[in-house]
Amino acid sequence: MLVWERPEPPNRPVPVPLSRDLIVRTAIRLADANGMDAVSLRKVAAALDVGPMRLYGYIATKEELLDLMLDAVYAEIRPTGNGWREVLRSLAETTRNAAHGHEWLADLLGGRPGLGPQALASGESVMAALDGIGVDDVMPVTTAVNAYVIGAVRGEIAKRRAERATGLDERRWQVSLGPYLERLFATGKYPALATVVRDAVHLDADETFRLGLECLLDGIEARLAK
Amino acid sequence: MLVWERPEPPNRPVPVPLSRDLIVRTAIRLADANGMDAVSLRKVAAALDVGPMRLYGYIATKEELLDLMLDAVYAEIRPTGNGWREVLRSLAETTRNAAHGHEWLADLLGGRPGLGPQALASGESVMAALDGIGVDDVMPVTTAVNAYVIGAVRGEIAKRRAERATGLDERRWQVSLGPYLERLFATGKYPALATVVRDAVHLDADETFRLGLECLLDGIEARLAK
DNA sequence: GTACTTGTCGATACACTGTATCGCGCGGTG
DNA sequence: CACCGCGCGATACAGTGTATCGACAAGTAC
Numbered sequence: 001m002l003v004w005e006r007p008e009p010p011n012r013p014v015p016v017p018l019s020r021d022l023i024v025r026t027a028i029r030l031a032d033a034n035g036m037d038a039v040s041l042r043k044v045a046a047a048l049d050v051g052p053m054r055l056y057g058y059i060a061t062k063e064e065l066l067d068l069m070l071d072a073v074y075a076e077i078r079p080t081g082n083g084w085r086e087v088l089r090s091l092a093e094t095t096r097n098a099a100h101g102h103e104w105l106a107d108l109l110g111g112r113p114g115l116g117p118q119a120l121a122s123g124e125s126v127m128a129a130l131d132g133i134g135v136d137d138v139m140p141v142t143t144a145v146n147a148y149v150i151g152a153v154r155g156e157i158a159k160r161r162a163e164r165a166t167g168l169d170e171r172r173w174q175v176s177l178g179p180y181l182e183r184l185f186a187t188g189k190y191p192a193l194a195t196v197v198r199d200a201v202h203l204d205a206d207e208t209f210r211l212g213l214e215c216l217l218d219g220i221e222a223r224l225a226k
Numbered sequence: 227m228l229v230w231e232r233p234e235p236p237n238r239p240v241p242v243p244l245s246r247d248l249i250v251r252t253a254i255r256l257a258d259a260n261g262m263d264a265v266s267l268r269k270v271a272a273a274l275d276v277g278p279m280r281l282y283g284y285i286a287t288k289e290e291l292l293d294l295m296l297d298a299v300y301a302e303i304r305p306t307g308n309g310w311r312e313v314l315r316s317l318a319e320t321t322r323n324a325a326h327g328h329e330w331l332a333d334l335l336g337g338r339p340g341l342g343p344q345a346l347a348s349g350e351s352v353m354a355a356l357d358g359i360g361v362d363d364v365m366p367v368t369t370a371v372n373a374y375v376i377g378a379v380r381g382e383i384a385k386r387r388a389e390r391a392t393g394l395d396e397r398r399w400q401v402s403l404g405p406y407l408e409r410l411f412a413t414g415k416y417p418a419l420a421t422v423v424r425d426a427v428h429l430d431a432d433e434t435f436r437l438g439l440e441c442l443l444d445g446i447e448a449r450l451a452k
Numbered sequence: 453g454t455a456c457t458t459g460t461c462g463a464t465a466c467a468c469t470g471t472a473t474c475g476c477g478c479g480g481t482g
Numbered sequence: 483c484a485c486c487g488c489g490c491g492a493t494a495c496a497g498t499g500t501a502t503c504g505a506c507a508a509g510t511a512c
Contacts, residue, residue, distance in 0.1 A: 040498060051462040053500085062499065110380040111332075113388045115406075120416055127418035135426045143381070144438030148370070151377030154336040155369070162339045180341075190346055192353035200361045211449075212370030216438075219445030223437075266469060277491040279471085288470065 018050065020058045024068045031069065031104040039104075041065075063112075070108045071116025073098050078125055084224075085217055087129040088142070091122075092149045092213050099153040106157035110150040133224055141220050148216050156205050244276065246284045250294045257295065257330040265330075267291075289338075296334045297342025299324050304351055310450075311443055313355040314368070318375045318439050325379040332383035336376040359450055367446050374442050382431050 026047050030038040045052040059065050076098045079090035099105040130138045185194035252273050256264040271278040285291050302324045305316035325331040356364045411420035
């Protein structure tokens with residue numbers, strides 16, 4: 001076929017330069033904006049102006065992308081402070097802050113063994129700061145704090161999501177929850193629960209978190225003193 | 227059309243009698259056997275010899291099925307014992323046992339506000355047994371224990387799954403993990419972590435869980451005494 | 453400069469998901 | 483006997499993760 005009738009090659013767009021880092025940052029942006037559901041390989045690829053399959057040059061599987069996302073936010077978790085207690089408290093608070101900044105963390109934290117470089121670096125900070133206490137105590141104690149934080153944060157975020165799912169702010173959520181609970185309590189099947197829910201002062205999320213954390217730290221302190 | 231040439235009505239199978247309970251039990255069976263991935267509306271329906279859409283007569287959405295599954299296993303979580311400490315410990319242990327019996331719980335626990343009848347009944351047991359301590363302390367304390375358990379269990383199961391993903395038992399998993407960690411430690415970027423991992427005695431899952439739990443309970447005890 | 457190899461990109465395809473729609477055929481009511 | 487309503491499930495749709503593969507660009511051998 002002669003040149004004249006042969007169509008020009010469709011001017012294909014310059015392939016966007018990619019990197020694992022760019023992919024992960026994009027995925028995190030999407031997740032921050034619209035939750036974990038907004039993170040699909042197609043959507044990430046689209047946000048990068050790239051074919052979906054392109055990503056497989058950088059990650060082997062979606063799971064790996066999630067691993068990378070998790071590890072990336074571990075960069076925000078760098079406890080500081082003097083003495084083991086301050087450091088563990090800081091570990092808890094920074095983890096919680098990270099989760100509040102990236103709600104999707106609630107789905108990932110603790111769900112996979114965090115062995116990426118950032119997670120390890122975070123762990124290193126803790127271990128380094130805890131050299132005052134016995135080698136054998138460091139790991140179990142840190143594990144305990146992490147467990148508490150992960151569970152607590154999960155609960156907080158689950159509640160927040162449930163609130164949002166009703167489309168409303170906290171006040172209206174409780175208003176819609178109230179009648180349901182009252183109806184159940186009216187059956188008389190949950191007397192103790194009912195009095196607690198009705199009579200006890202209700203702490204907010206921050207207070208609840210800190211109270212539990214301080215309890216745990218107190219208990220750790222007692223154990224270390226032995 | 228005459229009867230003779232009119233085909234018999236295809237002998238449609240007697241519609242299987244269904245119930246929310248049966249659906250949920252089936253879903254749980256599938257999840258127990260093959261994990262959460264084995265729970266899709268189609269698969270549950272197929273296991274019941276039923277069209278997928280049939281389920282929508284009993285649940286409005288898959289989320290609701292998950293809510294029901296979670297609530298169903300709360301039936302296994304009925305703490306017993308004398309005194310708040312025993313009861314809270316029992317709460318923790320029974321929750322953990324349930325999660326070990328149904329690994330998929332790790333994905334659900336704490337991920338949604340547990341407000342089903344079984345979950346409330348479980349809560350009622352706890353509240354009733356905790357009437358010795360101040361009304362205002364009951365909820366935060368229980369919340370703290372729950373947070374710890376959920377985080378801890380999640381970690382345990384994540385580790386177990388990671389082990390299984392390599393297709394091997396614990397020993398071989400550590401063998402395959404070891405070299406990776408050694409390589410990282412060899413870079414000298416994680417000195418404190420390295421010494422802890424290398425030098426500390428490693429507690430098994432039970433010991434780690436209990437140690438953290440007792441710390442938390444100790445801390446709670448101290449707080450209640452004040 | 454020309455042929456061949458190499459490797460990368462994205463279109464296409466597959467099996468699967470949750471769920472909306474809808475037509476068929478059975479039950480009960482007029 | 484006609485009708486209606488409704489419960490069922492076939493079909494459909496948009497979306498998912500990922501395997502396959504054809505086409506093109508760049509690099510290499512002569």
